[in-house]
Amino acid sequence: MPTDQSFTLAHWGTYRVERRADGEVTALAGMGDDPLPSALGQSMLGARTDSARIGQPMVRAGYLENGPASRAGRGAEPFVPVDWDAATRLVAAEVERIRQDHGNSAIFGGSYGWASAGRFHHAQSQLHRFLNLAGGYTRSVNTHSHAAAEVMLPHVIGSTDGMGENHTPWSLICGACDLFVAFGGIPEKNTQVSAGGVARHEVGTWLERCRDAGTEFVNISPLRSDISASVGAEWLPVRPGGDTALMLALAHVLEVEGLADHGFLDRYTTGFDRFRAYLMGTVDGQPKDPDWAAPLCGVAAGEIRALARRMAQGRTMISVAWALQRADHGEQPIWMAVTLAAMLGQIGLPGGGFGFGYGCSNRVGNTDPAVGWPALPQFRNPIDSFIPVARLADMLLNPGAPFSYDGRALSYPDIRMVWWAGGNPFHHQQDLNKLIAAWRRPETVIVQDAWWTATARHADIVLPCSTTLERNDLGIAKGEPLLIAMKRLAEPFGQVRSDYDILSDIARHLGLEQAFTEGRDEMGWVRHLYEGAQERAAAKGIALPDFDGFWAEGIARFTSDREGKPLFHAFRADPEANPLNTPSGRIEIFSETVAGFDYDDCPGHPVWFAPEEWLGTEGGERDSLHLISNQPVTRLHGQMDNGAVSRASKIDGREPAAFNPADAAARSIAEGALVRLFNDRGACLVGAVISEDVAPGVVQLATGAWFNPEEPGRIGALDLHGNPNVLTRDAGTSQLAQGPIAHSALVRAEAVTSPQKPVTAFDPPPMYSPRR
């Protein structure tokens, strides 16, 4: 019998749908078995119909009149509402023109971003499938989350295990780990989400269980709040960007005090001797000891020595948040953390070794049921043209210019069309003023989104899409034993369509409709994907109900008896039989491959590089503060910034920024005051929060406030709302990974007393109706 229950799935959780008698959805309630449902769900209903929603296709006025020749007005001009037929014909004709005149590599379809949960209506999968059928596109590789680690780790450990998959699960940390050393903390705010969805928020419970079982936590981070107070962690407020120096000094103590496990190093690693010469200062005359590191990392030499000895005394987990590698030379803390863990010799044992991303997403530390769930097939991209994801502005500004990436000499393609669906580059890209300049280069910009984000405002053609609440989909919380029937809960807003319907229609104009849809409608695809999931689950011995039963029930749970294993337990047990996928089959503390690339900014073993911008150099001596633009508590990046939860956190409409009391006092900044943060790259307004939990010299401003330039389209205009990416620097981590460096930026702060324009980010842009 079908029940009257409905559920929905979002990146931030699973929710039970509550309705009025007439069927109208009134609330999304946390699931009874979720120990810590995320409040973010409460933003979804209101945002669905708010002033920031786009109800109809829109074309920038100048583009409608003069086409691609008019691009200087991008981001500044009003929009003209058009009907779907006009919009889809315009897009189809432009795709045709660009691929005829410039070839498919001139279309940038990387379209990086989190989109929304749901296996079918995944915006990037939809767009990539469409573009592949249309002849291909220039793509992007790696993620904003952990690009440096994604490229570095395969050279060091042969995979991204311990970051992407196969972490030592919490169940094997709890009771086994004596000391959990958390670089970047284990911020519970971030465990609200996992890409694709969350069933149960369990990290908070695990931390408390670990504490009760005797694990001691050390939070090495500029923010005390990066571990919940209930865990009782010791706080070492490291200078942002100084962690590699600290790790080197810990390694130095282990080595000189005879605490390093040379048996492990000999059997399981290669290249320690080369690294040791650097560590001891044989090669450069500078031992990397605690006295050297203390002024760099801001942790006293005595504390470093004490921590190193404690780490060698019992079972120690070295945990590094992804944030550390989203920084100048972000490859180094990753390589150095593996090296440090190897010196402790506990890799492969319960509660020991290393892990990247505990506290960065709910999934990290779960025992994954390891079913390879199906996704919408994307076909093959016939074009081999790509950029590392964060090199977007460089690509647009410098067509043909050479760049290095992971041992390859490449050059930037000449992009004529940019197409984004499910991402928000005017949220995620560093140095937004540079992006505005770069964004003027392509001839046509197409954006699919549900809301007037800054990216939609900087488009020529805006194709408004439905939200998850307005369509049917299959939800699978990856890494957890749960499938959700994501039923349509509300009529689509205005004239919006799903990305699938939008692209099917464009495909029709290009003669690709049958290939794109394969004759299936939305429910046909949802059923098809579910049946694929059922098959794959069956192969793992998991029985799922048939589709109709599942859809009626709204939810399918299963049990997975997969036992978690410590990361690299098989390698530890027998390194000859289970080698790592590195050239040596071992952990590479020195990599001949990386050394062979001959990069001056990423040599063959972990080293200390002072970041170009940080508090340890001249700039820091003046009145600069280090900007930590971390992930927001109240939303997912820019998503739901227009929702109730995020809006409630604003101060006079501006994003809150947290200062240490001493830094606030020195600048006459009072709690709740309006503050201007600025540097040579840009400026924004924020509301001040004053907190002892912020290390001196640091200002914390979460990412995601919708960019709201006082004068839209003008480079350098003041952002009224508090988007940190007007301040961050756009450069690669190194020639190896070319990852983003959001966490390496210095800013200055001043109290603002004159009245300032209000935030208008959630109002629609100017529009006018076409002449009849």
Ligand SMILES: Nc1nc2c(c(=O)[nH]1)N[C@H]1C(S)=C(S)[C@@H](COP(=O)(O)OP(=O)(O)OC[C@H]3O[C@@H](n4cnc5c(=O)[nH]c(N)nc54)[C@H](O)[C@@H]3O)O[C@H]1N2
């Ligand atoms: N300063 C600074 N910058 C950062 C970071 C940082 O730490 N500091 N973090 C970086 C990281 S780790 C990441 S992952 C990125 C995140 O950057 P993004 O993933 O680009 O950010 P989101 O706000 O999640 O953007 C997703 C967009 O997709 C839209 N969307 C949702 N569902 C759908 C759909 O079904 N169809 C379509 N067409 N659109 C949809 C949403 O409305 C939203 O505008 O930001 C990076 N930027």
Ligand SMILES: Nc1nc2c(c(=O)[nH]1)N[C@H]1C(S)=C(S)[C@@H](COP(=O)(O)OP(=O)(O)OC[C@H]3O[C@@H](n4cnc5c(=O)[nH]c(N)nc54)[C@H](O)[C@@H]3O)O[C@H]1N2
């Ligand atoms: N609520 C919520 N949760 C999220 C997201 C979100 O938008 N909202 N985004 C998700 C995404 S896409 C990702 S990639 C993950 C990101 O996970 P992370 O990259 O780990 O997240 P951040 O919040 O940027 O950083 C975590 C903490 O690292 C600390 N930190 C920054 N720089 C340094 C440093 O130099 N040294 C040390 N020791 N610590 C430093 C900061 O104090 C910060 O609070 O979070 C995910 N979780």
Ligand SMILES: [Mo]
């Ligand atoms: Mo991310």
